[in-house]
Amino acid sequence: MPSTSSGDTLFPELGSADLDVASYDVRLQYDVASRTIDGAVTIETTVDRPLDVVALDAADLVVETVTVDAAPATFERTGAELLIHPASTLAPATPAAIDIVYRDDRHESALGLGLGAGWYPVDGGSYVLNEPDGARRWLPSNDHPSDKATWRFTVTVGEGLTAVANGELVEQRPAPGGTTWVWEQREPMATYLVQLLVGDYVILDGGLAGDTPLTNTALRADVARMQPYFDLTAEQVAFFEPLFGPYPLDRYGLAFAASVPGLAMETQGRSMFSNLDFSGALDRTAHLLLSHELAHQWFGDAVTPAAWSDLWLNESFATYAQWLWLDHAGIETLDAQASLALALRQTPTEPTGVPSAGDLFGYERYDGGAAVVHALRREMGDDAFFALLQRWVADNDGTSRTTPDFIALAIEVAGRDLTAFFETWLFAPSLPPTYPG
Secondary structure (H helix, E strand, O other): OOOOOOOOOOOOOOOOOOEEEEEEEEEEEEEOOOOEEEEEEEEEEEEOOOEOOEEEEOOOOEEEEEEEOOEEOEEEEEOOEEEEEOOOOEOOOOOEEEEEEEEEOOOOEOOOOOOOEEEEEEOOEEEEEOOOOOHHHOOOEOOOOOOOEEEEEEEEEEOOOEEEEOOEEEEEEEEOOEEEEEEEEEEEEOHHHOOEEEEOEEEEEEEEEOOEEEEEEEEHHHHHHHHHHHHHHHHHHHHHHHHHOOOOOOOEOEEEEOOOOOOEEOOOOOEEEEHHHOOOOOOHHHHHHHHHHHHHOOEOOOEEEOOHHHOHHHHHHHHHHHHHHHHHOOOOOHHHHHHHHHHOOOOOOOOOOOOOOOOOOOHHHOHHHHHHHHHHHHHHOHHHHHHHHHHHHHHHOOEEEOHHHHHHHHHHHHOOOOHHHHHHHOOOOOOOOOOOO
8 A cells, every 4th residue: 555644644645754855846837717627647656565546636636647757557546635546567766757637727725824725816816825834735746745856847828927936937929829938946845935026027137145046026016016025135134144054045036925914934045925905114014924934944944844733843943033023123122022922832832842833833832932043042041052053054954853853953963962941842741940051
């Protein structure tokens, strides 16, 4: 039997432990009027044991044909799984190419986890929000953060529309009734970090942030209003690099999407925000959101959690980075933010390092988890703490890592046992009333 799980304790239905995907070549044609996707994807993967059946995540998709290494394969649906029967047994460590042609007219899913997940049609376009399980709702995939891959997106849309995806725009060509846009994401990326926008977007060269090229996007009508945020990026990158190490990816930028308000997502290499949340003013909310999602490029995108229970490695560190930036910008002191967060963690609740699926994106992973990060800084001292963060990114860039991996590195950098610290702060339902030191 194939594996139909990555072994994730919070979302056991996601992913397959059999697969190690190397690349996705995604080809989509999106019709704005009918809100339907005609799609095809080539998945290059290896398997870790001989397999007669391969399982992919594919919720509510109408699969038309499947081939494996150019040979027709049979397939069946079991719940949200697509079970593929290749003509020949797949051999371990031998690359295989799985080609799937499919259609989709049912995209999004309300999970009770924040904003839901999936492909969201809007007037004149669409956007995707994939965390934690939205990619499988519009793309057959190994939809789990433990399996990162490179990507190519070829998206055909109607006349006057732009398709925006992660990576570099490598081609723009006419297509019947519209335009085809080709983007390449050459650095490994998890499925939940995919960006895909369709609409009247303008792609903007933002210059450089240090050595990092910036590519921004906004709706044509929003470009002037978003300029102050584009202009802030280089300053924020320059602030974070001495703390976390060099910006870890090959590019960055901001994307202001026609989405529901409250959306902010660390889509890899170009953070995505709702245009409705930005008035043009550099207010506290703008500083907070922009710094938080930028910090995720180090914590979450370059180094990705190996399981959803490791999410604090994303959100607690990005929130702490946000605290650092708000202090630097003179908006709110680090001490004030840390004191308030610690006060709110005196009542027993979920430990930061042991989330439940229903509260995965709860306070304990954000400000409540940033309190744990601040405590670690106080426990280790500034030199060792920031050395730890820089080692974490430099040593693990392009991979997915676990909480035990982080703890082991913290102990190595500190040069002493920190087990009691993590038991008291990361794995405890309530926190001590004062920070270490």
